[in-house]
Amino acid sequence: MHLLGLHHVSILTGNAEKNFQFYTKVLGMRLVKKTVNQDNTQSYHLFYGDAKGNPGTEITFFDIPSLGRTYPGVRSISSTSLRVKNTDSLRYWMDRLDDFNINHEGMVKRANRDTLAFQDYDGTNVILVADNGEEGVAAGVPWDKTDIPVEHAIIGLGPVMLTVTSAAPTIQVLTEIMGFRHVGSYPSLAGEFPDVEVLATGEGGAGAEVHIESRPDLPRERPGRGSIHHVAFRIPNEEEFKYWVKRIKESGLINSGEVERYYFKALYFREPNHILFELSTDTPGFAADEPLETLGESLALPPFLETKREEIEARLRPLDFEF
Numbered sequence: 001m002h003l004l005g006l007h008h009v010s011i012l013t014g015n016a017e018k019n020f021q022f023y024t025k026v027l028g029m030r031l032v033k034k035t036v037n038q039d040n041t042q043s044y045h046l047f048y049g050d051a052k053g054n055p056g057t058e059i060t061f062f063d064i065p066s067l068g069r070t071y072p073g074v075r076s077i078s079s080t081s082l083r084v085k086n087t088d089s090l091r092y093w094m095d096r097l098d099d100f101n102i103n104h105e106g107m108v109k110r111a112n113r114d115t116l117a118f119q120d121y122d123g124t125n126v127i128l129v130a131d132n133g134e135e136g137v138a139a140g141v142p143w144d145k146t147d148i149p150v151e152h153a154i155i156g157l158g159p160v161m162l163t164v165t166s167a168a169p170t171i172q173v174l175t176e177i178m179g180f181r182h183v184g185s186y187p188s189l190a191g192e193f194p195d196v197e198v199l200a201t202g203e204g205g206a207g208a209e210v211h212i213e214s215r216p217d218l219p220r221e222r223p224g225r226g227s228i229h230h231v232a233f234r235i236p237n238e239e240e241f242k243y244w245v246k247r248i249k250e251s252g253l254i255n256s257g258e259v260e261r262y263y264f265k266a267l268y269f270r271e272p273n274h275i276l277f278e279l280s281t282d283t284p285g286f287a288a289d290e291p292l293e294t295l296g297e298s299l300a301l302p303p304f305l306e307t308k309r310e311e312i313e314a315r316l317r318p319l320d321f322e323f
Contacts, residue, residue: 001177001240001243001244002177002179002180002202002234003180003201003205003233003234003244003279004055004056004137004201004202004208004210004233004234004236005056005193005201005202005205005207005233006013006056006137006157006158006159006160006208006209006231006232006234006284007055007056007058007232007233007234007264007278007280007282008047008055008058008059008060008157008208008231008232008280009058009059009060009077009080009157009160009228009231009232010060010061010062010129010228010229010230010231010232011060011061011062011080011122011226011227011228011229012061012062012064012067012122012223012224012225012226012227012228012229013046013061013062013063013064013067013122013225013226014043014064014065014066014067014122014224014225015062015063015065015122016319017044017319017321018121018122018240018319019023019045019046019061019063019120019121020321021318022045022120022121023048023059023120024146024278024323025146026096026097026100027048027049027118027154027286028142028143028146028147028148028153029048029049029050029059029076029264029289030049030050030051030053030143030145030295030296030298031046031047031048031295031296031297031321031323032047032049032052032053032058032119032286032295033045033046033047033053033263033284033286033290033296033300034046034047034296034297034298034299034300034321035047035208035300035301035302036038036299036301036316037062037085038261038302038305039303041283041308041312041315042058042315042316043062043063043064043154043182043192043289044060044061044062044063044316044319045060045061045062046060046061046063047059047060047062047286047296048061048268049140049286050140050141050142050155050156051139051140051141051142051143051144051284051293052140052258052287053286053287053292053295054140054141054156054285055230055234055264055280055282055285056137056140056156056157056207056234057079057087057140057155057156057157058157059082059157062229066166067224068223068224069119069123069224069225070123070221070223070224070225070226070227070257071221071224072163072172072218072219072221073163073215073220073222074163074164074165074215074218074219074220074221075118075163075164075165075220075221075230075261075273075274075275076163076221076223076227076231076271076273076275077160077161077162077163077228077230077231078125078158078161078162078163078213078221078228079125079130079161079269080124080125080127080158080160080161080228080231081115081127081128081129081157081158081159081160081206082126082127082128082129082133082154082156082158083128083129083130083131083139083152083154083155083156083157083158083206083207084128084129084130084152084155085130085131085139085151085152085153085155085156086130086131086132086133087107087114087130087132087150088152089128089130089151090107090115090116090128090130092149092152093116093128094107094116094153096148097118098156099320101213102118102119103118103119103222104116104117104118105118107175108189108321109186109191110127110129110157110196110211111133111157111159111184111186111196111198111209111211112184112186112261113129113130113132113206114129114130114132115127115129115130116126116128116248117227120226122225122226123225123261124226124227124250125161125226127158127249127293128154128158128251129158129159129206131155131206133201134205135203135204135205135271136154136200136203136204136205136206136207136208137156137202137203137205137206137207137208138207139156139203139207140155140156141155141251142154145219145320149319155204156207156226156259157207158186158206158207158209159198159206159209159210159211160209160210160211160228160231161196161212161213162210162211162212162213162273162275163215163218163221164213164215164273164275165214165215165216165218166210166273167194167197167212167213167214167271168217169272169273170212170271170272170273170275171197171199171212171252173251173270173271173272174199174271175199175209177247177248177251178201178233178277179201180199180201180210181199181200181201182197182198182199182202183198183199183200183204183209184198185197185198185294189208189214190211193212193213193214193215193217194195194214194266196211196212196213197211197212197213198210198211199211199212201233202221202234210231211237213214216314229276230268230275230277231275231276231277231278231281232266232277232278232279233277233278233279233280234280234281234282235279235280235281235282236282236283237281237282237283238265238281238283241258241265241267241279241281244267244279245248245257245267246294247274247290248267248279253269253270253271254269254270255268255269256268256269260285260304261280261302262288262302263285263286263291263302263305264281264282264283264284264285265280265281266278266279266280266281267279267280289302289303297323299313299316
């Protein structure tokens, strides 16, 4: 059994309103679920994805207005990426980011792909990655209810970058326990440091990769606004999820055991460099409690929180989103 690829990436934001504005109005993604952090129901949890909220396309945010700044360093997921169709799309995005006065790098090769890096309002490092017809995990369905031409729309998650003191312990967990394979490397963009190692799972490609950079010169990250909290990997169904729960427990890694999130089942654990991994099922998905046509338009609560809706809503500040 193999993990299929990336499921979602979860990030900390200090301002849900600006976050919504950026990811829907600037990047043109769809808000596919507006719910709460199930571990702290006073905080919103926002999910953005493709037109259908498919696994592998979702970037999510915990809204914590009191957050301070992030101090970058090791033991971190230092960047996430989003897929677009081709290099022409990156040119379109360079112009669009300029129109919104968003600073960005020039086009750069990462793992032999054309990429474009920038930061969102919270300082999250985001990289657009051009597919250019590459084989691998299929892209998502473009959201066509924005001013962005469909041919240039964001179509899924691309590789995450893990920044660690030493890559070897993380690589060992990814390959020996999680079934990833080493598929290559490329020079560090930070200077005279070891090459960035590229590992892939499932069908491979941008939607199934983890990149690992060794930075022994850096201190440990102090997370805050824009810090990437965890990365989740895809399991197709609950039957295979049981296999992975057993496998992670037998590995000796300290883990959460099965966690019911309603939209998916989840298992959390930290690898040796202290980065939080999650394994999540593709099923049942975000249409389990809302029509596909109106995903994300109202506050959704899983059944085990629905009985507390009045109490939860009373403790949440109102969010006035314009769709």
